[in-house]
Amino acid sequence: MAGNTARPGASVTSRSLALLGAFDDEHRRLTLTELAARADLPLPTAHRLVGELVGWGALSRTRDGHYVVGRRLWDLGLLAPVQTGLRELASPYLHDLYGATLATVHLAVRDGLEVLYLDRLRGNTSVPIVSTVGSRLPLHATAVGKVLLAHAPPEVRQEVLGNLTRITAYTITQPGTLQRQLARVLRDDHATTVEEMSPGACSVAVPIRSGTRVVAALGMVVPSLKNDRPRLVAALQVAARGIGRRLPAETSEPQSR
Structure with missing residues (x-):
């Protein structure tokens, strides 16, 4: 993922947000110079604002001089409804699935044209996993993404179908x-x-x-589906129905677009 492509506004708020937006899955540790460049800010401005963000707890400075996202942002993120509602309700079912299969289990929602991973329990197999809690991946290349894409509005499907990037040799x-x-x-x-x-x-x-509306997807990652697909699908469906029964019919998890 690239850094910000648009220049930040003149306000202190927009410039501070540009600095926070400089972090992504591929840029979790940044020097001050890298932060300034990715936020498109002059170095002195970045230095002043980064100092304030560190003081507030939004950023932390490591011993080697890099900056990382601070604990206070994580604490705030846990207050978001997408975390506190669905994630907490689903947690026991994810643990049951993991205990029964020892596979990596995912809980995800759609965020625009991407999958947003709300929770993950890592299996003990050697299957390569690229998702992390809070990460976003393409809808068309993941099972949870395909579930959410199939139930997405027509305009979302059309936009995704018009930009199918290849990730591996087997990506559709x-x-x-x-x-x-x-x-x-x-x-x-x-x-x-x-x-x-x-x-x-x-x-x-x-x-x-939630009622008749698809609000999330529940998935597992395994080395092969040749022999176990019916069993895994059945286990996932039982868990998904259990989560759904605990969700109020009017539940509306934020899914942009």
């Missing part, structure tokens, strides 16, 4: 092929991937419903 980049897969997701009520996000990793996911 043909719009027609993905459209047929999404139709099967709606028919079979689950989605799968085979090495589309990471070589050596397969995934399977099902929708979580």
